[in-house]
Amino acid sequence: MRENMLKKLVVVLGPTASGKTKMAVKLAKKFNGEIVSADSRQVYKGMDIGTAKPTKKERQGIRHHLIDIIKPNKEFNAAIFKKKAIGTIKNIQRRKRLPFLVGGTGLYIQTIVDNIEFPKVAPNKKLREKLEQKSVKELFRIYKKLDPKGIKEIEKDNKRRLIRAIEVSKISKKPFSEQKRKGKPLFNILEIGIKKSKEEIKKSVEKRIKKMFKMGLENEVKGLVKKYGRVPCLQTIGYQESSPEETSLHTLQFAKRQMTWFKRSKKIQWVKNYQQAKKLIRQFLL
RNA sequence: GCCGCGGUAGCUCAGUGGUAGAGCGCUUCUCUGAAAAAGAAGAAGUCGUGAGUUCAAUUCUCACCCGCGGCA
Numbered sequence: 001m002r003e004n005m006l007k008k009l010v011v012v013l014g015p016t017a018s019g020k021t022k023m024a025v026k027l028a029k030k031f032n033g034e035i036v037s038a039d040s041r042q043v044y045k046g047m048d049i050g051t052a053k054p055t056k057k058e059r060q061g062i063r064h065h066l067i068d069i070i071k072p073n074k075e076f077n078a079a080i081f082k083k084k085a086i087g088t089i090k091n092i093q094r095r096k097r098l099p100f101l102v103g104g105t106g107l108y109i110q111t112i113v114d115n116i117e118f119p120k121v122a123p124n125k126k127l128r129e130k131l132e133q134k135s136v137k138e139l140f141r142i143y144k145k146l147d148p149k150g151i152k153e154i155e156k157d158n159k160r161r162l163i164r165a166i167e168v169s170k171i172s173k174k175p176f177s178e179q180k181r182k183g184k185p186l187f188n189i190l191e192i193g194i195k196k197s198k199e200e201i202k203k204s205v206e207k208r209i210k211k212m213f214k215m216g217l218e219n220e221v222k223g224l225v226k227k228y229g230r231v232p233c234l235q236t237i238g239y240q241e242s243s244p245e246e247t248s249l250h251t252l253q254f255a256k257r258q259m260t261w262f263k264r265s266k267k268i269q270w271v272k273n274y275q276q277a278k279k280l281i282r283q284f285l286l
Numbered sequence: 287g288c289c290g291c292g293g294u295a296g297c298u299c300a301g302u303g304g305u306a307g308a309g310c311g312c313u314u315c316u317c318u319g320a321a322a323a324a325g326a327a328g329a330a331g332u333c334g335u336g337a338g339u340u341c342a343a344u345u346c347u348c349a350c351c352c353g354c355g356g357c358a
Contacts, residue, residue, distance in 0.1 A: 016322080041322060051322080079319035107321050118319050155316065158325040168319090180318045236322045249311085254322055260315070 014194030038103030050238030106261035115183035150177030
């Protein structure tokens with residue numbers, strides 16, 4: 001199928017606190033759209049304040065998908081996201097509406113935009129725990145045996161990646177490096193990035209964090225820890241710091257990391273405001 | 287005014303008679319089932335100021351300046 005025969009999808013991305021929600025809702029209203037969240041933390045129920053989950057008021061009647069879909073003690077990841085997001089997007093298209101994939105989780109967006117085909121090996125808790133005991137050097141040696149070619153492209157100091165690479169190679173009995181694939185395009189996609197200066201981001205982050213603390217972020221954290229314990233998804237900015245200053249710093253660092261990720265994609269069209277985004281979508285829909 | 291302690295990277299501080307390190311921050315980067323995660327590389331200091339001892343001083347000595355604490 002040629003790309004222009006594919007159904008259309010608009011992606012709205014940007015660093016944290018860049019105004020994605022606001023812009024996306026406005027665009028969705030304008031273009032008869034619905035929003036599919038691409039946010040690795042807003043999927044969790046109860047993580048509301050710290051993830052800046054859009055409130056009912058902020059959603060302005062626009063349907064939001066993939067928010068509040070699981071409990072914090074449940075596992076979630078990029079592969080699960082991909083499956084759910086594709087289903088949701090197709091469903092929206094079937095209903096003749098325009099899907100907007102909106103979020104700041106670069107990998108999640110990439111699963112759709114680049115159609116990343118993850119090796120079909122689910123995380124294996126037992127194996128991971130076993131490998132976790134070993135040093136990176138040992139892990140590297142083990143991986144080298146399983147996938148001699150793969151060692152060129154893996155970070156030899158990154159335990160988590162080594163463990164995953166070993167897991168895939170071992171369970172599938174095929175080298176991990178040969179299983180990293182991209183499929184054919186799933187949709188006809190317009191990628192819009194919200195461009196903000198460092199100063200603007202800093203300002204809005206600080207404002208947002210202050211607001212979060214005022215809204216009772218600390219109680220939200222306490223409640224979640226009490227209910228679920230120290231589950232992995234609470235390894236999140238806002239849920240482990242002890243002061244607004246620390247949270248702001250970590251959020252700013254996060255925003256920078258997000259931009260590093262986004263910079264890699266040449267397809268993103270950077271936009272300063274709603275008007276520019278609207279124009280791009282108009283052309284895209286012709 | 288006196289006594290003591292301190293002045294080394296943006297911050298907190300190690301350290302050494304042969305011109306310096308750490309943690310955090312900062313910059314850049316990686317990313318295929320934890321990604322708000324996990325990891326890598328790099329920049330950065332006339333070691334408070336001036337003088338003395340020494341082949342050599344950030345390190346020892348003296349004076350001065352600044353900060354902190356105590357005594358007057």
